[in-house]
Every structure is written in C-alpha cells, then in structure tokens.
Amino acid sequence: MASFGKVIRKNSLNAFSRVVLRRDFTRGRHSLGLVYGEYGDPGTVLKLEEIPVAEDLKDDEIEVDMLCAPVNPSDMNQIQGTYPFKSELPAVGGNEGVGLVRRCGLRVTGMKEGDWVIPILPGVGTWRSTLISNCNKFLKVSSSTGLDFAATLQVNPPTAYRMLKDFVSLQPGDTLIQNGANSGVGQAVIQLAAAWDISTINVVRTRPDSSDFDVINYLKELGATEVVTEEFLHSHKMKELIKGYSRPALGLNCVGGDSSTGVAKLLKEKGTLITYGGMSRKPVTIATSLFIFKQLTCIGYWNGLWLTNNITNNRALIEDMFHDLCTLGEKGLLRAPRSTKHELINYKNAINESMKPFVSSKQLLMIKN
Numbered sequence: 096m097a098s099f100g101k102v103i104r105k106n107s108l109n110a111f112s113r114v115v116l117r118r119d120f121t122r123g124r125h126s127l128g129l130v131y132g133e134y135g136d137p138g139t140v141l142k143l144e145e146i147p148v149a150e151d152l153k154d155d156e157i158e159v160d161m162l163c164a165p166v167n168p169s170d171m172n173q174i175q176g177t178y179p180f181k182s183e184l185p186a187v188g189g190n191e192g193v194g195l196v197r198r199c200g201l202r203v204t205g206m207k208e209g210d211w212v213i214p215i216l217p218g219v220g221t222w223r224s225t226l227i228s229n230c231n232k233f234l235k236v237s238s239s240t241g242l243d244f245a246a247t248l249q250v251n252p253p254t255a256y257r258m259l260k261d262f263v264s265l266q267p268g269d270t271l272i273q274n275g276a277n278s279g280v281g282q283a284v285i286q287l288a289a290a291w292d293i294s295t296i297n298v299v300r301t302r303p304d305s306s307d308f309d310v311i312n313y314l315k316e317l318g319a320t321e322v323v324t325e326e327f328l329h330s331h332k333m334k335e336l337i338k339g340y341s342r343p344a345l346g347l348n349c350v351g352g353d354s355s356t357g358v359a360k361l362l363k364e365k366g367t368l369i370t371y372g373g374m375s376r377k378p379v380t381i382a383t384s385l386f387i388f389k390q391l392t393c394i395g396y397w398n399g400l401w402l403t404n405n406i407t408n409n410r411a412l413i414e415d416m417f418h419d420l421c422t423l424g425e426k427g428l429l430r431a432p433r434s435t436k437h438e439l440i441n442y443k444n445a446i447n448e449s450m451k452p453f454v455s456s457k458q459l460l461m462i463k464n
C-alpha cells in the first residue's frame with residue numbers, strides 16, 4: 096500500500112506530537128495526517144502517518160494548521176473509491192475543515208498569520224495537522240461564528256443555499272419538502288428556509304428506538320415547519336397535512352428509493368425535484384404520470400462542481416455566498432449541525448460513528464486544540 100512515510104500508532108504519540116508540526120533535522124518537517132494508499136473500507140485503509148511538509152513557501156502559498164474537520168459521507172465514498180472525484184494515491188482524507196494561517200508567501204494578500212481559513216474546493220486533504228496550499232484555494236472566514244460552524248461551512252450550507260436559490264424562484268410563504276431532513280444539508284435547508292420565510296416539510300427515518308421525538312423536536316427548534324417520519328410520508332395522513340400549506344414547488348432528495356417517490360408525489364404542477372445524495376443506495380423512482388401530467392422537473396446538484404465552475408471566473412459569487420452564510424451565522428440564524436468531537440488520534444471512532452445509522456450527529460476531528 097502506498098504511503099507518505101512513517102505510520103504512527105496510537106500509543107506512540109505524546110500530547111506534543113499530537114498537535115504540532117514535527118521537525119526531524121535529518122528528515123525535514125512532517126505533519127500528521129490520515130492517509131489512504133488504496134481504496135477500500137475507510138476503517139481499514141486509513142492510517143495516521145507522518146506527511147512531509149516543505150520548508151519553503153512559494154510566493155502565493157499559505158501554510159495552514161488545521162484546527163477541526165468533519166467526516167462527511169462523500170469523504171467515505173472517496174476513500175471507498177466510489178466517488179467521481181478521485182485523488183492521486185497516497186492521499187490525505189477529508190475535504191472540509193477550518194485552519195489557522197501559520198505563514199504566508201510574499202505575494203499573498205487578504206490573509207495573514209492567525210486568520211481562520213477554509214478550503215473552497217474539495218481535494219485538499221484536511222485531515223492533517225499542517226498543509227501548504229495556493230492561497231486562492233482558501234477563503235478567509237471570521238472566527239466569531241465558532242469552530243464547529245467554520246469547520247462545517249464549506250460543504251453543506253452552500254449546497255442548501257444554492258438548491259434554494261438557483262432552481263425555483265421561492266417567495267416568502269412558499270413551501271418546500273425534503274427527505275433526510277436531519278442530515279447536515281437538511282439542517283442547513285431548514286434554517287435558511289426559516290430565515291427566508293419559506294415553510295419546510297421535513298421527512299426523517301423512523302428511529303428503531305423511539306427517539307423520533309428527539310429528532311423531531313431538534314429540527315423544530317431549528318425552524319422546521321413540519322417534521323414527519325417516512326412512515327407518515329407514505330400514509331393517507333400526509334395528504335391531509337399538506338393541505339395546510341401551499342403545494343411545494345421544490346423537493347430535495349438525498350435518499351432515493353421510496354422516499355424520493357413519496358416526496359415527488361407531493362410537488363405541485365411543474366415542480367422541481369433536486370437529487371443531491373443517495374443515502375439509501377436505491378435509484379430515484381418517479382411515477383411516469385408525474386412527468387407527463389404534472390410536468391415535473393428532476394435534476395441533480397453537485398456543490399463541488401458548482402464551486403469548481405465558478406472559482407476562476409466568478410469568485411465574487413462564491414465570496415458573496417459565504418459572506419451571506421456567515422452573516423446568518425453571526426445573527427444566530429444558521430448554526431453548525433449537532434456534532435461529536437474526537438481527537439485525531441481517535442479517528443477510528445469518528446469514522447465508525449459516521450457510518451452508523453440514526454446517529455444524528457456530525458463527527459468532527461479536533462486536529463489542533
């Protein structure tokens with residue numbers, strides 16, 4: 096299996112080496128990171144390794160100490176080799192997170208030592224203590240919204256933001272419906288919609304341990320208008336509930352299978368269903384009649400592609416979006432998802448928890464604390 100260097104075992108790390116850049120004068124500088132040298136089960140192929148860090152910075156580069164990074168479903172798919180975006184192996188895991196600028200190259204403007212930054216595009220490899228990158232691949236963010244918010248700002252809130260803004264012209268008083276509503280994206284959708292006065296009908300999976308109540312209450316507290324279970328979605332009671340709202344013009348689907356069928360059925364004429372995830376691993380199934388008689392539009396959205404398409408020629412659009420999201424965060428209208436924190440050394444727990452059903456908590460790697 097390809098690797099960058101020495102594999103670090105849990106009991107060989109002391110508190111010092113856990114958090115700082117290591118300098119071995121015979122071998123240069125190293126950061127610590129979660130590396131995979133082959134595709135496979137993340138719990139097996141990920142190893143904590145020393146990763147070489149260059150001594151010198153190019154003029155347009157920054158050196159970043161990563162502070163905190165989440166474990167997202169797409170990170171897992173990337174390591175499994177099933178994601179369309181593939182890094183050259185060996186690769187460092189993680190695509191999102193927040194870091195602290197430690198050094199800047201001579202031509203870096205708009206960023207300085209001590210600033211908080213987030214990567215704009217996927218593929219940076221955020222699960223490591225230190226990285227060097229071209230400064231244009233990062234965006235400065237305020238630390239006032241807190242560590243969890245900044246660490247989870249780059250993927251899910253923009254996905255929710257673009258899906259609410261770019262496909263259907265939603266007006267205050269309109270309604271949308273989504274499944275996987277307790278996911279990170281779902282939580283962002285609920286909060287953005289509440290801030291923009293759009294009603295949300297939210298579908299979650301029925302919990303096996305009767306903790307539906309907890310999830311329902313949590314999402315309502317975030318601003319969800321209605322929260323129902325998948326069971327309810329497919330019952331006659333759903334038809335009654337939907338009558339109390341303007342018929343949804345927008346449906347958001349990250350589940351597929353029966354869940355997408357149920358969501359699509361409730362959309363208004365000429366409504367739009369956006370699929371952005373496939374957590375059930377089942378195909379999206381839509382009744383033929385919805386296409387013919389209701390003129391339904393079914394479309395997909397991929398935030399990584401949107402960012403890639405806009406980073407060069409439309410950076411202001413990206414910056415404006417993150418500015419809006421941070422302003423909402425500062426006003427308390429957009430919060431980070433519920434989370435569980437793990438030291439980098441305990442990464443296996445984070446990985447395992449992230450792949451379990453019904454956890455309702457984002458796993459965060461605390462890299463430098």
Ligand SMILES: NC(=O)c1ccc[n+]([C@@H]2O[C@H](COP(=O)([O-])OP(=O)(O)OC[C@H]3O[C@@H](n4cnc5c(N)ncnc54)[C@H](OP(=O)(O)O)[C@@H]3O)[C@@H](O)[C@H]2O)c1
Pocket residue numbers: 167168169250251254275276277278279280281299300349350370371372373374375376396397398399432451452453454455457
């Ligand atoms: N297209 C894009 O640009 C984009 C961007 C961000 C995310 N995504 C995708 O959106 C989805 C959610 O991502 P996230 O980071 O928000 O997720 P997350 O916070 O980790 O939450 C995962 C969600 O998936 C649900 N889930 C897990 N297994 C399921 C199954 N077998 N059937 C139905 N639901 C299941 C979970 O529900 P329970 O609590 O019931 O287990 C939970 O709601 C993922 O598919 C991700 O890849 C896409």
